[in-house]
Amino acid sequence: MSNQVALTGNEVMAQAMRQINPDVVAAYPITPQTAMVQLFSQFVADGKVDTEYVTVESEHSAMSATVGASAAGSRAMTATAANGLALMWEVLYIASGTRLPIVMPVVNRALSGPINIHCDHSDAMGARDSGWIQFFAENGQEAYDNAIQAVRISEHEDVRLPSIVNLDGFIISHAVENLEILADEDVEEFVGDYQADNYLLNSEDPIAVGPLDLQDFYFEHKMQQAVAASNVKDVVLEVAKEYEEISGREYGLFEEYKLDDAEVAVVALGSTTGTAKAAVDNLREQGVKAGLLKIRLYRPFPAEEIANALKDLDAVAILDRADTFSTTGGPVYIDTRAALYDSDADLEVVNYVYGLGGRDIKVEEIESVFEDLQQIAETGNVEQKINYLGVRE
Amino acid sequence: MKLKEAAKKEERLTGGHRLCSGCGAGTVVRLVMRASDNPAVVGCSTGCLEVSTTIYPYTAWEDSFIHNAFENVAATISGVESAYRSLRNQGKMDEDFDFIAIGGDGGSYDIGFQSLSGAMERGHDMVYLCYDNGAYMNTGIQRSSATPKGANTTTSPAGEVIPGKQQYRKELTDIMAAHNIPYVAQASPFKPQDLMKKAKKAFETEGPAFLNVLAPCPRGWRSKAEEGIELTKIAADTCFWPLFEVENGEWKLNYNPKAKKPITDWLEPQGRFKHLFKPENEGLIEEIQEHVDERWETILHRCGEE
The missing domain is CATH 3.40.50.970 (Thiamin diphosphate (ThDP)-binding fold, Pyr/PP domains)
Structure with missing residues (x-):
């Protein structure tokens, strides 16, 4: 009960x-x-x-x-x-x-x-x-x-x-x-x-x-x-x-949200995945094949399974709510790129560091990430691999 | 506790450990553990005693032993003791246990001070034993806040301009007494019965008990390995290391030398004070003597011995 x-x-x-x-x-x-x-x-x-x-x-x-x-x-x-x-x-x-x-x-x-x-x-x-x-x-x-x-x-x-x-x-x-x-x-x-x-x-x-x-x-x-x-x-x-x-609740290593037929997707963890689901839903209504991979088990990192889930996408954005200051991107980005290296995937992977110190992340901001991904998928050009989302320059 | 009777008790810290010849820590611990009548969980902070008594896959301890890190033995044993209390209250355990956390002066006076203070304040039923050899001996004789003024250590070296450690030692025993815990004592291995008696009181105390015991270190003191225990007697006779206890707030003097000896008797046999005997450092010895005298008067006053 x-x-x-x-x-x-x-x-x-x-x-x-x-x-x-x-x-x-x-x-x-x-x-x-x-x-x-x-x-x-x-x-x-x-x-x-x-x-x-x-x-x-x-x-x-x-x-x-x-x-x-x-x-x-x-x-x-x-x-x-x-x-x-x-x-x-x-x-x-x-x-x-x-x-x-x-x-x-x-x-x-x-x-x-x-x-x-x-x-x-x-x-x-x-x-x-x-x-x-x-x-x-x-x-x-x-x-x-x-x-x-x-x-x-x-x-x-x-x-x-x-x-x-x-x-x-x-x-x-x-x-x-x-x-x-x-x-x-x-x-x-x-x-x-x-x-x-x-x-x-x-x-x-x-x-x-x-x-x-x-x-x-x-x-x-x-x-x-x-x-x-x-x-x-x-x-x-x-x-x-x-x-x-x-x-009655189902759990895995991660959750795939509308990822099956997706062409572009974001990977995230924590509460932002709820916001990302709203963005995915909005984009789906507009006919964009958007998806989300929500990591539940972050350590140890389920690399093979995540690579497998992402490999058919055209482009994926990794959302990181932390920076490594290594100039090579956030931690989830580094992990995910490494995971994809050994798969037969052919997709662009970009990074968005967001929400540091509690900076709010809005549905529209994640939608803008999807717009970037669509652009990348269409042109094959990545202007910037590591991006900072929602910060004043 | 009679020595004869104590000698018959089984060793809780066995031979084969790798402490140096003449090290006081082993002697102190063996005397303290003789006063324990129950199986014990022994905790050690990182330091000489820890690295010398449990080198995987060996242990010199007959009892369960835990080493966590340098600064947290008091917190670690407070966790063990809390687990015991929890399991006992739930009826999952009915055996009696003793809990003892052991640290050197580094692990007790300095890096582990907060953890020690917290555990004592919380009132865990545990004994904390500090074996005070007056410096970080395990890492090669660096000064601690227990190092006596004037001592030459590797981080308070006697140089051309600075004659060794500049500060007087911190009185940790007094600070522990100020925690108003039921039992606090300062002891020395040259009085084994006094030490064992204090350890017994500490183990029998319900709640926290603190023992501060002088432990010779021939390497750090630059003294003869075979003269360590004699040196701890000189420490008491010069009133550098008074023996006293504070039981439920009552201060009691346990050793009053018949004739108080000059501090030079303590300083001279130890190479770490050698430079103090240069003519230019004469005033320093006088200062140290004055400080010891003042400290001794304070102890006598507190113990009602005036």
Whole structure:
């Protein structure tokens, strides 16, 4: 039995955390994540969860305590945003390298400086090579669904890697949405009891976590981590199938929106994909064969599948809500171009960096991207590969 | 705790670890762990003790051990302790455990200070042990805020113009006492019974306990490996490293030297202070003596020993 509710993104993520009922949550408040941990601490105060809530003094300690709690053998979560995620950076690698199945909502916000509290993906993109699985969501419903599935994916014996569940700051975290949450008992059953194989709180079989790992073993352990990452895709699909049975909602590695017969398309992640759908619909009405590829699983990157989905297009634009300052484009653009290099695709790929620091992106702007793509498709000429959309020059 | 009785207890940190000859950290940890009556989860910040006791695939620890990073052992163990409390409250675990986070002065006074302060303030049922050897010894003797004034280290070298470290050491034990946690103690390995007694109190304390223990480092102190423990006695006899405890806010002096020795007794046997004995640095030794005297008066006053 699921419930129809009107909640903000932060509220529904707090509900997901309540239903997951982790043994430990160690978190530090940061805009725009604050409401999530405030609500969750209320659940703790009201005895609605079994969680020990650790009110750490920083995000570095949040991730450190979460690592300790997870290594101890408990199910542990935290949540953060922006500079908080950046402060965790060192320990992110320790969490994934130690193979701890931590799940962490990240409410995407621009990284300082200059300081800005609004949405972009520079925080998540800074963690893209940290060994964490990363999911992106179009709306609160997807963020909620991703959070619950992430528990199973991270804890899967073929994976054992931590997950970041991204949701766009303010646009998703603070907007009220009509959505469906599952019954508590369905989530309880779906995530199940967590039992680690090797853990600190086992006096019968004590272990050493995080020993000095030198030239003769470090590489093998990193290789095991790489193998685990390569297992993620299959597990994501397997868990999605099971989740569909209890939720009726279908999930894949990405969503193809009117992409089947499309000639031009955009690739995007996060809330902008909703705006892009409106643009696609408008263009379809005008007879333009427009489509969208919405990435759900960003790390590990489903390169082959994405290349396969894009290969028959004439031109594609990659929308990036973060820059790399490498002068070679945004992170999703770089990933997608690399993915296409090995396919037999013959299409132009261009990049639009947009929405930094919460700059609004409008339907008309995405339509203008489609106009550019049509031009490219007709002429075969690309004037500029890397573009900045919606910025004053 | 009687020494005879303590000696019969099983080693929790076994031989075969790779700490240097004469290193105080191993001695201190073995004495502290003898006071633990439960299985423990031991956390170590990055540092000498960590790199020398768990080199994959080996460990010198009989208990479960976790190393996370340099500055976060207190936060890490607070996570472990929270997991324990959660599982225990849910009826998923009924065994007693001890939780101990260990850091050097780098991991405790400096880079791990925030994490330590946070964990103590939150009231986790854990012991924090700082083995203070007065510099970042693991990376090659760089100064820390625990380095004594005048010491020659690789980042506060005694040069033509600057005679070693310019600042007095930070009194971390006092700062921990100011957290108003139930138990804080400063100890030294030359008084093993006192150290073990304090460790026992720390483990038995409900809530956070902090131990600051002087640990000789022959490499960094430029002293003889076989004289380390004797040096820690001189540290107490010169009142450079007083032994005291703060139990529920009550300060108590644990060692009052019969005859207070001059600070030169502490400085002379250590090569790191050699330059202080040059004629041009005479005033510096006087300053250091004055500082030690003032500090000792403060401790006596706090402990009601005047």
